[in-house]
Amino acid sequence: MKTISVLAMLFAAAAMPALAQAADIDWTKVDAALGKSAVVSGDVHRYGLPRSDLKVTLDGVAIKPALALGGWVAFAPMGGEATVMGDLVLLDTEITPVMTSLLDGGLDITAIHNHILRASPATFYMHVGGHGDPVKMAAVIRSALAASETPFDPPTTGAAPTPAIDLDTAKLDEIMGVKGTAVGGVYQFGVPRRDPSVEMGMKVTGPLGGANAINFQPTGNGKAAITGDFLVTGDEVNPLIRTLRANDIEVTAIHSHMLDEQPRMFFIHFWANDDALKLARGVRAALEKTAIAKS
Structure with missing residues:
Protein backbone atom coordinates (compact mmCIF):
# COMPACT_ATOMS: atom_id res chain seq x y z
CA MET A 1 0.00 0.00 0.00
CA LYS A 2 2.86 2.35 0.83
CA THR A 3 4.40 1.81 -2.65
CA ILE A 4 1.07 2.57 -4.32
CA SER A 5 0.66 5.73 -2.23
CA VAL A 6 4.15 6.94 -3.11
CA LEU A 7 3.58 6.30 -6.83
CA ALA A 8 0.28 8.12 -6.67
CA MET A 9 1.94 11.10 -4.99
CA LEU A 10 4.72 11.17 -7.59
CA PHE A 11 2.18 11.02 -10.42
CA ALA A 12 0.14 13.84 -8.89
CA ALA A 13 3.24 15.96 -8.41
CA ALA A 14 4.26 15.45 -12.04
CA ALA A 15 0.80 16.33 -13.29
CA MET A 16 0.35 19.47 -11.17
CA PRO A 17 2.65 21.81 -13.14
CA ALA A 18 0.80 21.21 -16.44
CA LEU A 19 -2.57 21.59 -14.75
CA ALA A 20 -1.45 24.75 -12.98
CA GLN A 21 -0.11 26.22 -16.24
CA ALA A 22 -3.42 25.53 -18.01
CA ALA A 23 -5.33 27.09 -15.13
CA ASP A 24 -2.97 30.09 -15.15
CA ILE A 25 -3.92 31.22 -18.67
CA ALA A 146 -5.94 43.71 -40.27
CA ALA A 147 -5.20 42.75 -43.91
CA SER A 148 -8.96 42.19 -44.32
CA GLU A 149 -12.00 44.32 -43.58
CA THR A 150 -13.10 42.02 -40.73
CA PRO A 151 -14.79 44.35 -38.22
CA PHE A 152 -13.60 44.47 -34.61
CA ASP A 153 -15.43 47.52 -33.30
CA PRO A 154 -18.37 46.77 -30.99
CA PRO A 155 -21.87 47.40 -32.39
CA THR A 156 -22.92 51.03 -32.25
CA THR A 157 -25.56 51.98 -29.73
CA GLY A 158 -29.03 52.33 -31.13
CA ALA A 159 -28.45 49.61 -33.71
CA ALA A 160 -31.52 48.02 -35.28
CA PRO A 161 -33.15 45.31 -33.14
CA THR A 162 -32.53 41.67 -34.05
CA PRO A 163 -35.20 40.47 -36.53
CA ALA A 164 -37.75 38.01 -35.21
CA ILE A 165 -37.57 34.41 -36.45
CA ASP A 166 -40.66 34.24 -38.66
CA LEU A 167 -40.78 30.43 -38.63
CA ASP A 168 -42.54 27.72 -36.63
CA THR A 169 -39.50 27.12 -34.43
CA ALA A 170 -41.29 24.67 -32.14
CA LYS A 171 -42.09 22.46 -35.14
CA LEU A 172 -38.53 22.84 -36.44
CA ASP A 173 -37.21 21.69 -33.04
CA GLU A 174 -39.55 18.69 -33.15
CA ILE A 175 -38.45 17.65 -36.65
CA MET A 176 -34.75 18.21 -36.02
CA GLY A 177 -34.84 16.43 -32.66
CA VAL A 178 -32.82 19.15 -30.92
CA LYS A 179 -33.54 22.65 -29.64
CA GLY A 180 -32.47 25.47 -31.92
CA THR A 181 -31.16 28.89 -30.96
CA ALA A 182 -32.02 32.27 -32.47
CA VAL A 183 -28.87 34.21 -33.38
CA GLY A 184 -28.88 37.40 -35.45
CA GLY A 185 -32.18 36.66 -37.19
CA VAL A 186 -31.15 33.07 -37.98
CA TYR A 187 -32.36 29.86 -36.29
CA GLN A 188 -29.34 27.65 -35.66
CA PHE A 189 -29.02 23.97 -34.78
CA GLY A 190 -25.90 22.22 -33.49
CA VAL A 191 -26.13 18.42 -33.70
CA PRO A 192 -23.13 16.62 -32.16
CA ARG A 193 -21.72 13.35 -33.40
CA ARG A 194 -21.94 10.30 -31.18
CA ASP A 195 -18.13 10.00 -30.97
CA PRO A 196 -16.11 13.21 -31.52
CA SER A 197 -12.94 12.95 -33.58
CA VAL A 198 -9.59 13.46 -31.84
CA GLU A 199 -6.74 15.70 -32.98
CA MET A 200 -3.46 16.12 -31.05
CA GLY A 201 -4.96 14.02 -28.26
CA MET A 202 -7.94 16.39 -27.81
CA LYS A 203 -11.58 15.75 -28.61
CA VAL A 204 -12.86 18.14 -31.28
CA THR A 205 -16.19 19.17 -29.77
CA GLY A 206 -18.87 21.57 -30.97
CA PRO A 207 -17.20 24.82 -29.80
CA LEU A 208 -14.09 23.77 -31.76
CA GLY A 209 -16.13 23.15 -34.93
CA GLY A 210 -16.86 19.49 -34.27
CA ALA A 211 -20.64 19.35 -34.75
CA ASN A 212 -23.20 19.39 -37.55
CA ALA A 213 -24.28 23.02 -38.03
CA ILE A 214 -27.69 23.66 -39.61
CA ASN A 215 -28.91 27.25 -40.08
CA PHE A 216 -32.37 28.53 -41.14
CA GLN A 217 -32.87 32.15 -42.27
CA PRO A 218 -36.52 33.11 -42.83
CA THR A 219 -37.29 34.29 -46.37
CA GLY A 220 -41.06 34.83 -45.97
CA ASN A 221 -44.29 32.82 -46.09
CA GLY A 222 -42.91 29.93 -44.05
CA LYS A 223 -39.86 29.54 -46.28
CA ALA A 224 -36.22 29.58 -45.23
CA ALA A 225 -32.78 29.64 -46.77
CA ILE A 226 -30.68 26.91 -45.19
CA THR A 227 -26.95 26.31 -45.13
CA GLY A 228 -24.27 24.99 -42.81
CA ASP A 229 -22.21 21.85 -42.75
CA PHE A 230 -22.53 18.17 -41.95
CA LEU A 231 -19.59 16.45 -40.24
CA VAL A 232 -19.18 12.89 -41.52
CA THR A 233 -16.79 9.99 -41.97
CA GLY A 234 -15.81 8.85 -45.47
CA ASP A 235 -18.31 6.01 -45.60
CA GLU A 236 -21.14 8.42 -44.68
CA VAL A 237 -20.44 10.98 -47.44
CA ASN A 238 -22.43 9.45 -50.31
CA PRO A 239 -25.41 8.15 -48.30
CA LEU A 240 -25.79 11.67 -46.89
CA ILE A 241 -25.47 13.57 -50.17
CA ARG A 242 -27.83 11.16 -51.93
CA THR A 243 -30.41 11.91 -49.24
CA LEU A 244 -29.87 15.67 -49.59
CA ARG A 245 -30.36 15.54 -53.35
CA ALA A 246 -33.45 13.35 -52.97
CA ASN A 247 -34.87 16.18 -50.86
CA ASP A 248 -33.92 18.93 -53.37
CA ILE A 249 -31.14 20.29 -51.17
CA GLU A 250 -28.08 21.44 -53.12
CA VAL A 251 -24.65 20.09 -52.13
CA THR A 252 -22.20 22.99 -52.48
CA ALA A 253 -18.89 21.65 -51.11
CA ILE A 254 -17.24 18.49 -49.74
CA HIS A 255 -13.88 18.92 -48.06
CA SER A 256 -11.76 18.64 -44.90
CA HIS A 257 -11.26 21.31 -42.25
CA MET A 258 -8.46 19.67 -40.25
CA LEU A 259 -5.27 17.75 -41.09
CA ASP A 260 -4.58 15.02 -38.53
CA GLU A 261 -7.89 14.15 -36.86
CA GLN A 262 -8.89 10.55 -36.19
CA PRO A 263 -11.14 9.28 -37.55
CA ARG A 264 -10.76 11.36 -40.72
CA MET A 265 -13.73 13.69 -41.09
CA PHE A 266 -15.32 15.47 -44.06
CA PHE A 267 -17.54 18.54 -44.06
CA ILE A 268 -20.47 18.73 -46.46
CA HIS A 269 -21.97 22.16 -47.13
CA PHE A 270 -25.43 22.70 -48.59
CA TRP A 271 -28.00 25.27 -49.71
CA ALA A 272 -31.74 25.47 -50.35
CA ASN A 273 -34.51 28.06 -50.12
CA ASP A 274 -37.91 26.42 -49.71
CA ASP A 275 -40.60 25.56 -47.16
CA ALA A 276 -38.76 25.45 -43.85
CA LEU A 277 -40.51 22.38 -42.46
CA LYS A 278 -39.98 20.45 -45.69
CA LEU A 279 -36.28 21.32 -45.61
CA ALA A 280 -36.00 20.35 -41.95
CA ARG A 281 -37.39 16.90 -42.76
CA GLY A 282 -34.82 16.53 -45.54
CA VAL A 283 -31.98 17.62 -43.27
CA ARG A 284 -33.10 15.27 -40.51
CA ALA A 285 -33.28 12.37 -42.98
CA ALA A 286 -29.70 13.17 -44.03
CA LEU A 287 -28.52 13.30 -40.42
CA GLU A 288 -29.97 9.83 -39.87
CA LYS A 289 -27.41 8.51 -42.38
CA THR A 290 -24.63 9.51 -39.96
CA ALA A 291 -23.50 8.61 -36.44
CA ILE A 292 -25.11 11.50 -34.60
CA ALA A 293 -25.60 11.57 -30.85
CA LYS A 294 -29.14 10.56 -29.89
CA SER A 295 -30.88 12.24 -26.96
Missing part, protein backbone atom coordinates in the same frame (compact mmCIF):
# COMPACT_ATOMS: atom_id res chain seq x y z
CA ASP A 26 -5.01 34.83 -18.28
CA TRP A 27 -7.97 34.92 -20.64
CA THR A 28 -8.41 38.66 -20.17
CA LYS A 29 -5.05 39.06 -21.94
CA VAL A 30 -6.23 36.80 -24.76
CA ASP A 31 -9.38 38.93 -25.06
CA ALA A 32 -7.28 42.08 -25.18
CA ALA A 33 -4.87 40.67 -27.78
CA LEU A 34 -7.72 39.64 -30.07
CA GLY A 35 -9.89 42.67 -29.35
CA LYS A 36 -12.92 40.48 -28.66
CA SER A 37 -14.72 38.84 -25.73
CA ALA A 38 -15.15 35.07 -25.74
CA VAL A 39 -18.12 32.79 -25.30
CA VAL A 40 -16.91 30.17 -22.83
CA SER A 41 -18.02 26.51 -23.08
CA GLY A 42 -16.21 24.40 -20.51
CA ASP A 43 -12.51 24.98 -21.16
CA VAL A 44 -13.04 26.36 -24.68
CA HIS A 45 -12.97 30.12 -25.30
CA ARG A 46 -14.60 30.89 -28.64
CA TYR A 47 -14.46 34.30 -30.32
CA GLY A 48 -16.95 35.32 -33.00
CA LEU A 49 -15.57 37.12 -36.08
CA PRO A 50 -18.68 37.69 -38.24
CA ARG A 51 -18.29 39.56 -41.52
CA SER A 52 -21.05 42.03 -40.76
CA ASP A 53 -19.33 44.46 -43.14
CA LEU A 54 -20.18 42.34 -46.19
CA LYS A 55 -23.41 42.62 -48.16
CA VAL A 56 -23.64 39.16 -49.73
CA THR A 57 -26.58 37.92 -51.79
CA LEU A 58 -27.32 34.45 -53.10
CA ASP A 59 -30.27 33.62 -55.35
CA GLY A 60 -31.88 36.90 -54.29
CA VAL A 61 -31.42 36.23 -50.56
CA ALA A 62 -29.47 38.80 -48.51
CA ILE A 63 -27.22 36.57 -46.39
CA LYS A 64 -27.17 37.41 -42.69
CA PRO A 65 -23.79 36.95 -40.98
CA ALA A 66 -25.23 34.24 -38.72
CA LEU A 67 -26.32 32.20 -41.76
CA ALA A 68 -23.03 31.84 -43.64
CA LEU A 69 -20.58 34.63 -42.72
CA GLY A 70 -19.81 33.75 -39.11
CA GLY A 71 -16.03 33.52 -38.79
CA TRP A 72 -14.58 32.39 -35.46
CA VAL A 73 -11.51 31.18 -33.56
CA ALA A 74 -11.54 28.99 -30.45
CA PHE A 75 -8.83 28.32 -27.88
CA ALA A 76 -8.61 25.29 -25.57
CA PRO A 77 -5.96 24.72 -22.86
CA MET A 78 -3.56 21.90 -23.73
CA GLY A 79 -0.25 20.90 -22.19
CA GLY A 80 0.21 24.12 -20.25
CA GLU A 81 -0.41 26.22 -23.36
CA ALA A 82 -3.39 26.29 -25.75
CA THR A 83 -4.59 24.89 -29.04
CA VAL A 84 -6.41 27.19 -31.45
CA MET A 85 -8.76 26.27 -34.28
CA GLY A 86 -10.81 28.62 -36.40
CA ASP A 87 -12.58 29.54 -39.62
CA LEU A 88 -12.03 33.00 -41.11
CA VAL A 89 -14.42 34.45 -43.69
CA LEU A 90 -12.53 36.27 -46.44
CA LEU A 91 -12.91 37.79 -49.88
CA ASP A 92 -10.60 36.42 -52.57
CA THR A 93 -8.39 39.52 -52.44
CA GLU A 94 -7.90 39.06 -48.67
CA ILE A 95 -6.77 35.41 -48.74
CA THR A 96 -3.07 35.81 -49.58
CA PRO A 97 -2.21 38.73 -47.26
CA VAL A 98 -4.06 37.14 -44.33
CA MET A 99 -2.46 33.75 -44.98
CA THR A 100 1.02 35.24 -45.25
CA SER A 101 0.66 37.05 -41.94
CA LEU A 102 -0.66 33.94 -40.17
CA LEU A 103 2.17 31.78 -41.49
CA ASP A 104 4.78 34.40 -40.57
CA GLY A 105 3.32 34.38 -37.06
CA GLY A 106 3.75 30.61 -36.71
CA LEU A 107 0.16 29.49 -37.22
CA ASP A 108 -0.94 26.78 -39.67
CA ILE A 109 -3.46 26.91 -42.51
CA THR A 110 -5.52 23.71 -42.63
CA ALA A 111 -8.01 24.48 -45.43
CA ILE A 112 -9.27 27.15 -47.84
CA HIS A 113 -12.51 26.66 -49.73
CA ASN A 114 -16.00 27.85 -50.54
CA HIS A 115 -19.10 27.01 -48.50
CA ILE A 116 -21.77 28.34 -50.86
CA LEU A 117 -22.06 28.86 -54.62
CA ARG A 118 -23.16 31.81 -56.79
CA ALA A 119 -22.82 34.32 -53.94
CA SER A 120 -22.05 37.93 -54.81
CA PRO A 121 -19.45 38.86 -53.77
CA ALA A 122 -17.87 35.39 -53.52
CA THR A 123 -16.71 34.46 -50.04
CA PHE A 124 -14.09 31.95 -48.96
CA TYR A 125 -13.26 30.24 -45.69
CA MET A 126 -9.76 29.86 -44.30
CA HIS A 127 -9.31 27.32 -41.50
CA VAL A 128 -6.45 27.94 -39.11
CA GLY A 129 -4.77 25.95 -36.36
CA GLY A 130 -1.89 26.19 -33.93
CA HIS A 131 -0.50 25.38 -30.51
CA GLY A 132 1.38 27.66 -28.16
CA ASP A 133 1.01 30.79 -26.05
CA PRO A 134 -2.66 31.81 -26.47
CA VAL A 135 -1.93 35.52 -26.05
CA LYS A 136 0.71 35.44 -28.80
CA MET A 137 -1.52 33.41 -31.12
CA ALA A 138 -4.42 35.80 -30.54
CA ALA A 139 -2.16 38.74 -31.40
CA VAL A 140 -1.05 37.01 -34.62
CA ILE A 141 -4.69 36.41 -35.65
CA ARG A 142 -5.65 40.00 -34.88
CA SER A 143 -2.69 41.35 -36.85
CA ALA A 144 -3.38 39.05 -39.81
CA LEU A 145 -7.03 40.08 -40.00
